[in-house]
Amino acid sequence: MHDELIDVQDELSEAPVGPMHVKLGILLALLTLFDGYDTFNPAYVIHYVREPWGLSLQQAGMLVSSGLVGFLFGAAVHGAIADRFGRRITLLGGLWITTIFSVLTALGGHSFAAFCSLRILTGLGLGVLLPLSTTYINELAPRRIANTFALWGVALGWAAGGACAGIVGVFVTPRTGWQGLYWIGSLSFLLIPFVHRYLPESPKFVLLRGREEDVKAILSKLRPDRAAAYRDRGVARHSAIARTPVFALLEAPYRRQSIAICATSFLSLFCIFGLSGWIPTLMQARGETFAASFAFGALMQVMSFVGGLVCGHLVDRSNRPREWLCAWWAVGALSVLALVFFRTHWTNFAFSAAAGFCIIGGQFVLNNFTAASYETQMRATAVGMELAVGRLGAILGPFIGGALQQAFGGSGAMLGAIAVAAAGAAACVMFATKSGADYEQRRDAADEPVAGVARGG
Template identity: 30%
Template sequence: MSTERSASRTVDIQHLIDDSPISRFQFLIIVLCFIIVAVDGFDTAAAAFIAPAIRAEWQLTPATLGPMFGAGLFGLMLGALVIGPFADRLGRKPLLVFSVFFFGLASLGAAFSHSITELTWWRFVTGLGLGAAMPSAITLTSEYCPQRKRSFLVTVMFCGFTLGSAMGGLLAAQLVAEHGWRSVLLVGGAVPLLVALALWALLPESIRFLVLKDPRSVKAARYLSRIAPAVDLAGAVFIGPQKAKGLPVTQLFSRALVGGTLLLWLTFFMSLLVYYLLTNWLPTFINSSGASIQQAALVTMLLQLGGTLGGVMLGLFMDRMNPHTLLGGAYVGGGVCVTLIGASAGVPGLLPLAVFGAGFCIAGSQIGINALAAAYYPTASRASGVSWANGIGRSGSVVGSMLGGLLLSFNWGFETIFAIAAAPALVAGLAIFLKGRLQGGRAPEAAPVPQEA
């Protein structure tokens, strides 16, 4: 058709992706990024699931374990803040391959630690790679998704993180009992090395990143032809993202973006504070109440399973209604569930139900705000925006991981501890609701950024 040939000479890449059915090529990208965040989730949660065994072997106090949790999360924060934004300069694929390979090697090193100090340093190094990988996986998935299903597909992809964390619980329950805690870290190191090789062979670069560098990119045309094979793309000039003034990080503070940026940061900080307090310390809390290490790991796994289901359900509805109102309400519900965890003593069945509910609402909303952040920022600064939101959030995870040991040292009852732990979830809900009010219903990616002349 002559009309199709004429249209193909100048191609708006987002319109082409939006107007095409989701292809096998796009599903491949989603699956690969799902695997990335799954191994990320496994390695991130590994310390929590092996903590009771480490504590018993090295005769440690709960407060002594705090720095190990904090070091890994501090590494995650620095990895997201410092390494993650390089995806806006070097590309999504190179950073993902490097990051996954790097944290795989570091996890293998951690498996051979001989003291809590040595293990703490290895967890910090592992965190650097983990922190850089996740934002790039979110960014790449977002850039290959049609607008109509972007939130759902990004949240489905990111559910790999909670499933990977849950798998860590299942494997830890078996591996620690049969082979010791080091075996968990060995698995968490070997698998990412294999994944890095698969990424190098199969993962494409972001089309939007390629077009940002060269509007006539032959590689972008090849990738787009796998999404829309019926469209003639020979010699096409692609319309899409535009270059912006300054460094990608500075664009986050432009007049159009700064308000949403700060509220996203507050949401990420509070959300990850309570999430990592629960992830890192629930096994120890439950074990301290008389349950076995295996029972504690299995109950904590419900937090991740709830997050997986919550992420899918919330992502589905985020594409159909105001995502800020939806996520704000979910965070409030999560705060209620965290309070119920502390009140579960003597109430049969309440603990696993409350843990699952907290995962559904809080971990599910955390998945959702990653999709929201990816939609909020333009291509030129998207990796930086998602990386910095995650990096600032990771500072909350550091606080949460340290807070658990501090609260235990006060010898307060579980009811008091979990009532305190619920407060950040309520603040996160308020912050994301205010961001929605600030945007006034405008589509997130409509926010302009200063353009190069």
């Protein structure tokens, strides 16, 4: 009977936050900490290599963009791999790639071409960690606190990693040179055995593969109070979507959602990496000290987590993600525009913090919104494609920022372009469907669950 079956979606969505949730949140936060750290540390390399390597401003921008090229490909293909082979093994693969190439960058990235080539290869691993961690934690998050839980578990790590890159840039690189950034980044190898031992497979993915006993074992760890209730019950399984996930993103009813989300992500990440990639150099040009200039990057990352947490909390309470995201990016656009006209130390500080709070903080919530907008079979692919398209904007942000500074002899045009892009993100997100999270619920309501699970499915 239907009421005797275990509904995995309901069990996960209605679960209280327990010790297993906390453990997984910490583990995923540490994963994304290394992602955020490695993504943003090239901004602190520019100071050390631009003159010795004879780089133009566009080439300096490519130091930041090169890793994002690899990220684009990693994010684009990892979803199909994760949807086929599992979240856990794909995350481990991404972590191994990131660790190995961090070491190789410190050892061999001693020219512009070598550095950029190694960053592209590192990006293949980075393209797995953030999007797949977002997918994973959204599949485990209790419904009532989905955004808040995902932000504490993923956004905190990523923002802390970006902030750590600035701290290492200030305190370590004067003694070690820029290579110190990557020696510290290679400490991600310490995390590998913990991920291997403690990170379970996503229960929804396991369900799709027909492994009923594994599903019940994972649920028992997440909800130990219900372990006895799971023991002698079957697992409800709904019919799977018989479509290729990549193409399904552009089919009804997902087409409008996919286009709106990808366009928003493109513009948002153009802003984030255009601003983050150049903020230390920009602040030094405005007369800030070396330490203060590097600290601005850390400030933006710290404020991004606070902004994402506030926005996520408001979304959870109101269930109005589009409206809050639009407001966040609109205020972010005004903050960046203010940097064009106000140049004192305290206005630099205030408007940089506001830009991090709104623009980067909004991106965290957009990632969660994307994960909640698609069914389990498509979720990893959808988040990967959102961030892959977004990374096109991220690649262009630092490069175009350098080109505009060189063409106009100052930062005003670059900041203006970033402000326009943030306003564009605010507009685009309003074209997304109001509640993307109900696709799976609507389909489930139309289907009768099947008792048990087909073996080897």
